[in-house]
Amino acid sequence: MTTLSDDTAVLPGYAGTRGLNVWSADADLRDAVLPRLPGPASEKRLHAFGALVGGRLGDLIETAHKPENLPRLLEREIGGERAAEIVYCPEQIEARRLLARAVYGEPGLSLVERMTLSVLSNYAGEGGITCPLAMTEGLIGLLERRGTPEQRALLPRLRGDDAVWALTGGQFITERQGGSNVSANETEARPLGDGSYALTGVKWFCSNPGEAWVTTAKVAGTPYIGLFVVLRRGADGRLNGHKILRKKEIGGTRGKATVEVEYLGARAELVGKPREGLALLVDEILSVSRLHVAGAALGFASRAWLEAETFAAWRVAYGRRIADMPSVKARLERLRRERRGMIAAFYAGVDAVAASAPEAEALVPMLKTEVSRRASGMVREAQLLVGGHGILDDFSPLNRLADDAVVNEIWEGTHPILAGHAAKALRRPRVLEAFLRRVGDAPLAAELRARVQASRASAEDERALADEGLVCLAYEAVAGV
Numbered sequence: 001m002t003t004l005s006d007d008t009a010v011l012p013g014y015a016g017t018r019g020l021n022v023w024s025a026d027a028d029l030r031d032a033v034l035p036r037l038p039g040p041a042s043e044k045r046l047h048a049f050g051a052l053v054g055g056r057l058g059d060l061i062e063t064a065h066k067p068e069n070l071p072r073l074l075e076r077e078i079g080g081e082r083a084a085e086i087v088y089c090p091e092q093i094e095a096r097r098l099l100a101r102a103v104y105g106e107p108g109l110s111l112v113e114r115m116t117l118s119v120l121s122n123y124a125g126e127g128g129i130t131c132p133l134a135m136t137e138g139l140i141g142l143l144e145r146r147g148t149p150e151q152r153a154l155l156p157r158l159r160g161d162d163a164v165w166a167l168t169g170g171q172f173i174t175e176r177q178g179g180s181n182v183s184a185n186e187t188e189a190r191p192l193g194d195g196s197y198a199l200t201g202v203k204w205f206c207s208n209p210g211e212a213w214v215t216t217a218k219v220a221g222t223p224y225i226g227l228f229v230v231l232r233r234g235a236d237g238r239l240n241g242h243k244i245l246r247k248k249e250i251g252g253t254r255g256k257a258t259v260e261v262e263y264l265g266a267r268a269e270l271v272g273k274p275r276e277g278l279a280l281l282v283d284e285i286l287s288v289s290r291l292h293v294a295g296a297a298l299g300f301a302s303r304a305w306l307e308a309e310t311f312a313a314w315r316v317a318y319g320r321r322i323a324d325m326p327s328v329k330a331r332l333e334r335l336r337r338e339r340r341g342m343i344a345a346f347y348a349g350v351d352a353v354a355a356s357a358p359e360a361e362a363l364v365p366m367l368k369t370e371v372s373r374r375a376s377g378m379v380r381e382a383q384l385l386v387g388g389h390g391i392l393d394d395f396s397p398l399n400r401l402a403d404d405a406v407v408n409e410i411w412e413g414t415h416p417i418l419a420g421h422a423a424k425a426l427r428r429p430r431v432l433e434a435f436l437r438r439v440g441d442a443p444l445a446a447e448l449r450a451r452v453q454a455s456r457a458s459a460e461d462e463r464a465l466a467d468e469g470l471v472c473l474a475y476e477a478v479a480g481v
């Protein structure tokens with residue numbers, strides 16, 4: 001296996017960050033997480049996982065992202081017919097199993113523990129594993145809370161780490177006519193008369209086409225978009241009424257495949273009632289993956305900071321370590337400050353979600369938009385700080401992280417959509433009051449209250465224009481930056 005250290009031989013004497021335990025290396029993250037952990041066993045688990053990310057898991061991901069190892073769409077025999085299937089390299093499959101084992105190997109991990117495992121794994125980029133984790137977590141939560149007993153029978157496999165089912169969940173929502181407006185979905189669900197539905201239509205961005213998917217479709221004869229669970233194969237092993245049309249040539253998150261899928265009568269199970277579909281999608285699925293996206297962005301920003309710090313402490317220019325030069329010092333300090341703010345805001349969000357507190361309604365979309373946007377800037381800043389080596393694919397993961405970071409800004413909702421959701425939540429008095437209690441006497445709290453109150457009275461288009469600024473201010477209040 002080629003490792004990062006083999007490739008970095010171009011700068012003799014520079015070990016880079018390879019082999020570092022990313023948990024031990026991150027004092028700011030530890031300071032935030034330790035008081036929230038249930039006990040010393042938890043810390044031990046995170047310590048071991050930090051070593052795995054800096055070592056074997058990171059190596060597996062590097063190898064899985066070599067161009068020759070990326071996922072491929074191959075025609076195969078599946079349940080007696082020829083059909084297109086995504087094939088992953090052994091390193092990608094092993095990386096999934098390692099993450100699945102860390103998250104599900106010991107039942108009952110708290111939300112803080114699970115989200116911290118996710119942040120740490122994103123130190124190695126999306127890696128083809130953390131988007132699947134987010135989607136599998138959403139599906140598990142949906143079935144735990146709203147699944148029928150038959151649907152819940154899927155849970156042990158979803159939490160398993162066998163090669164086929166490890167991090168298998170997918171979310172097939174977006175259609176060609178647009179992803180932001182899910183209520184415009186045209187995929188149709190027709191009742192089959194036995195409680196199941198048959199789906200027809202095309203889903204346009206389908207990441208991680210594993211064994212179990214959550215999907216949206218217009219329920220025939222109703223005005224509603226329902227939420228459905230679809231298994232890729234039936235109990236007899238045959239494909240369940242669908243075809244993979246094409247694998248997309250994406251610019252980031254390339255370790256997992258993103259495809260287009262056509263439903264040709266796929267058998268689907270409705271979750272909840274037809275009229276609840278959109279609410280279930282947001283409350284049970286997107287709220288989970290949006291928090292994961294924020295955690296992923298924090299992981300990318302953290303790796304960016306670590307790469308910049310490590311390089312600057314080693315590189316000498318004009319007879320001086322660059323880390324000692326005033327402008328580099330100031331830029332590193334900005335990275336540190338921005339990241340400390342992200343950590344504070346992210347764990348405030350995790351606490352609010354864990355407590356089902358009202359302010360979570362604002363915090364989740366706010367973190368998704370604000371942290372993902374800032375992380376892209378931080379990865380770019382780290383590339384610039386490292387200089388020419390900052391954009392070399394075989395020197396550090398920064399290039400890959402930069403590509404992943406842009407995708408992170410788009411999927412699970414774009415900035416204006418998420419800022420709109422967060423601002424709308426803040427305009428609800430019970431959410432605003434709970435949010436202000438959480439930020440305490442932060443210097444921006446009074447200004448935030450005044451801005452939210454003013455926005456309640458403004459016209460719709462005016463509000464839409466102001467929402468991103470409002471949400472940025474609220475983020476700064478909770479991040480303390």
Ligand SMILES: Cc1cc2nc3c(=O)[nH]c(=O)nc-3n(C[C@H](O)[C@H](O)[C@H](O)COP(=O)(O)OP(=O)(O)OC[C@H]3O[C@@H](n4cnc5c(N)ncnc54)[C@H](O)[C@@H]3O)c2cc1C
Pocket residue numbers: 170171172173174175177178179180181205206207208250252253258407410411412413414415416417
């Ligand atoms: C790599 C990758 C993987 C993905 N994987 C999946 C997946 O597994 N499952 C899935 O369902 N989707 C997936 N997506 C799709 C993703 O969620 C959508 O791209 C995203 O939601 C935006 O939808 P869209 O691309 O159709 O853009 P549109 O919704 O058409 O938006 C286009 C532009 O218009 C803006 N816009 C739209 N509405 C408004 C508004 N009301 N106010 C202001 N601006 C607005 C948007 O911000 C954006 O700038 C993936 C995307 C990528 C890039």
